Amino acid sequence: QQQVKQSPQSLIVQKGGISIINCAYENTAFDYFPWYQQFPGKGPALLIAIRPDVSEKKEGRFTISFNKSAKQFSLHIMDSQPGDSATYFCAASRYTDKLIFGTGTRLQVFP
Amino acid sequence: DTGVSQDPRHKITKRGQNVTFRCDPISEHNRLYWYRQTLGQGPEFLTYFQNEAQLEKSRLLSDRFSAERPKGSFSTLEIQRTEQGDSAMYLCASSLGALEAGQFFGPGTRLTVL
Numbered sequence: 001q002q003q004v005k006q007s008p009q010s011l012i013v014q015k016g017g018i019s020i021i022n023c024a025y026e027n028t029a030f031d032y033f034p035w036y037q038q039f040p041g042k043g044p045a046l047l048i049a050i051r052p053d054v055s056e057k058k059e060g061r062f063t064i065s066f067n068k069s070a071k072q073f074s075l076h077i078m079d080s081q082p083g084d085s086a087t088y089f090c091a092a093s094r095y096t097d098k099l100i101f102g103t104g105t106r107l108q109v110f111p
Numbered sequence: 112d113t114g115v116s117q118d119p120r121h122k123i124t125k126r127g128q129n130v131t132f133r134c135d136p137i138s139e140h141n142r143l144y145w146y147r148q149t150l151g152q153g154p155e156f157l158t159y160f161q162n163e164a165q166l167e168k169s170r171l172l173s174d175r176f177s178a179e180r181p182k183g184s185f186s187t188l189e190i191q192r193t194e195q196g197d198s199a200m201y202l203c204a205s206s207l208g209a210l211e212a213g214q215f216f217g218p219g220t221r222l223t224v225l
Contacts (some may be wrong), residue, residue, distance in 0.1 A: 006153075034213060043115075043202055043216035044154065089153050098144060098167065099204075099214060101153030 003027055004092050006102025013109050019077040021105045023090035026071065030092040034099070035064065035075045038087045047088075048075075080109045113137060115217035117203050123223045124193055131189045132220045136205030143186050144214060145178055146202040147171075154202055154216075160186060161208065193224045 005024045013019045025033075034049035050057045050064040050073065057064045063076040077084055087106050091099040116135045124130050136143050141162050146154035157176070158168045162183035175193075180186040190197055200221050204214040 036216075041218075041221075043204075043218045046213045046215060049213060091153075098156040098159060098169075099146075099154070100156070104151070104153050 003100045004090060004102045006090050006105060008105060009103070010106045011108070013080045013107065015080065015082060015109055015111045017080050017109075019080045019084070019107055019109070020074060021088055021090070021107075022072065022074045023092075023102050024070075024072045025092045025100075027092070027094070027100075028071070029094045030100075031095060032093045033064070033066065033073050034091050034093075035062075036089045036091065036101075038089065038104075044089060077107075080107075082109050082111055085109050115203055115205050115215055117201075117217040117220050119220060120218060121221045121223075123225065125225050126195060127192055129189065129191045130193060130222065131187055132201055132203075132222075133185060133187050134203030134205075134217060135185045136203070137215060140205035140207055140215075141183070142206045142208040142214075143180055144204040144206070145186070145188050146204065146216075148200040148202055148219070149198075157188075157201075190222075193222075195224050198222055198224045 035047045036044035037047050038044045048059045048062045052068045061078045066073045087104045089104050090102040093099045118133045144159040145157040148154040160180040175191045178188045200219040202219045204216045206214045
């Protein structure tokens, strides 16, 4: 049973545009929601994370929006750059438990 | 470099052979996790340790898989009698064990079973 659903599967954005990736979760016990960035052949790198007691968190060009009632959260990448081209994974966990990952979104940013 | 390290980075083996992977976590991180990632998918949890104690194993983990963290520092993941379906990237992550500390991943070990 997939507990974290991620969309879209792939995304093409022009340089300077906004990239938006969405995730939905089922388990209301989840209380930690990170986003990871992965380049080919590398391990996932932690980008930004949020807890359900806040609705938004911003770090540089990356923003997480969180909707607890809808059980959804999203990643916004402002001013997208070609160097942002990678696969992005949302994840969820309960306290410091194992991470449950989404299926990933392949982002391509064209100049 | 103080990040998570994994060895080897690549392993090619024949079906039926045993393989062992090593993970060195970030020092002072008391939690260590193993995940498996197949092409086009997100990482799937396998098992994790708090210090030397193995706290949880995924139901996906068959009896051919075993993991240890003998002194609460590095960890090994062994796969016995490998099968072609074991071909994947095996990822190790570590964390401080606090909620917002985050899990930090190593570069992974790419296993190919012929």
